Amino acid sequence: MRSATARRPRSRPRRPRLLVHAALILFGIVMLYPLIWMLVGSFKHTSDIFSHPDLFAKSYTAKNYPAGWNANGISFGRYIVNSLIVVTGAIAGNLLACSAAAYAFARLEFRLKKMWFALMLGTIMLPIHVVIVPQYILFSKLGWLNTYLPLIVPKLLATDAFFVFLMVQFIRSLPRDLDEAARIDGCGHFRIFFRIILPLSLPALATTAIFTFIWTWNDFFHQLVFLTDPKMYTVPVALRTFVDSTSQTPWGPVFAMSIVSLAPVFGFFLAGQRYLVRGIATTGLK
């Protein structure tokens, strides 16, 4: 922040700067208005949500939350637990598998390394839709449909190449002297990886964990394809059934559960902003 101020010519007088702030704040409010409106709306009676763009209503109710929580005959808590299982597995998988692959790409020498690395980058661009049909067939042959295995096992196999790339970039920035010193002390690659590289890579691991959480929590496509039993539904798939079940959507409860589903993402966003910004600035994750 300060460096930016210092290196720019200070040609701007004080008053326009206030105007810039006013414009930026106004724009921010416009952007966040729908979200805030939904949050307030989750405490309004459904009849008040229709055609009421105002933030405030005459009366508020907390009933939307229990109503939405129990709307499907299956408690929303169940969906949250299901999502947490998937997300936990995905985070563990990505942290272990992607960091291991990244260590090899960043620090080890082997044949065709450049080719494999290019292939790894190439998989980042591959649309998931082209592999989903055979994956579906594979997982159905394995009897994995309606389990969380199709959502977790690929992460254990480092298929989120974005994170491999992120960690390669990070590990390259660590001084090699550390590895060399450890090698002279007789450490093998496994000890160097677990004792030196992983502890030093904590920021990159945090970025990976947070992004994996948000992406997996938000992921709809895979969960829609692989989960068909309502008891196994995760939060996004369950939320979708709320709006599709009837033509008259009960917006109050739907908004309430939408807020519940966004809350963890928002929490991680607040807690991990530093890592999120760094992650996106270096690799373009979203």
Next chain:
Amino acid sequence: MTAGGEGRGDTPAAPAGEQRGRARRDRPRRSFSDRYAHYVFLAPWFAGLFLITLGPLLASLYLSFTKYNLLNAPEWTGLENYRRMFGDPRFYHALKVTFIYVGVSVPLQLALALALAVVLDRGIGGLAVYRSVYYLPSLLGTSVAVAVLWRQMFGADGLVNGLLGHLGLHNLPGWISDPRFALGSLIALNVWTFGAPMVIFLAGLRQIPGTYYEAAALDGAGRIRRFTRITLPLLSPVVFFNLVLQLIHAFQSFTQAFIVSGGEGGPADSTLFYTLYIYQKGFGSFDMGYAAALAWVLVLIVAVLTAINFIASKFWVFYGDE
């Protein structure tokens, strides 16, 4: 990312190889760990590459030449699926919808991202707060919850019409139920997530040395000249990076269209994204062969566009070392 990533990847690898070579001469035998460590570290990734990515990729190429409904064995039909596409109006329509969506939303999104990044980079204070506020929608934008919100907002009794009603506009259409406007609401959703490219632009702007601007200011260059002559050329690799990334993202959009249109593709197929059509064919009617063929066409489109992007970039992307 590929351009930057590979460039950076090549340079440190070479001297590292020399070092390793010298170490090997000092110690005549490489240890077991040295020779085989990479197999262990890469084992999961290799397994994933072959079983989850490349295998299915080849399988879908094979399936695209077959008729397959999951129940019977795939039946080889040669180019039939691709021929079928030429006569399939919904295929053309899905392509058109997707191209309009990508072609309108990505430039708008990037323009907004760049404009705000430039304003925020001026050192007006409060950068961290603004950055967070503008970035938040990027994280939420692909969620079902926000898609649900959009569905309400752009409905006949939704937030947007309510706000316009305050301005005296009444009897407005339900935007998502009107084929003329349904796609527009999804474009708005994608533009709303401009925060992610904005953060990348901000990081890029940080790399431009302030001395350039000081020199230009001394020479009497105005703000617009400084932007077009210094900021834009020096930022062009980042613009390119964002463009490639957002194009790829936008082509693969699915959740928003699926939720907003109730999985149908909207009124008169007005929001029938290409990915939605693949899903309908594959998992709606279990027409797996045709779905695979459609998916391969998507891969080709994305690959060709990315290649065009890389070729065109030679004319407008400026790397400092040239």
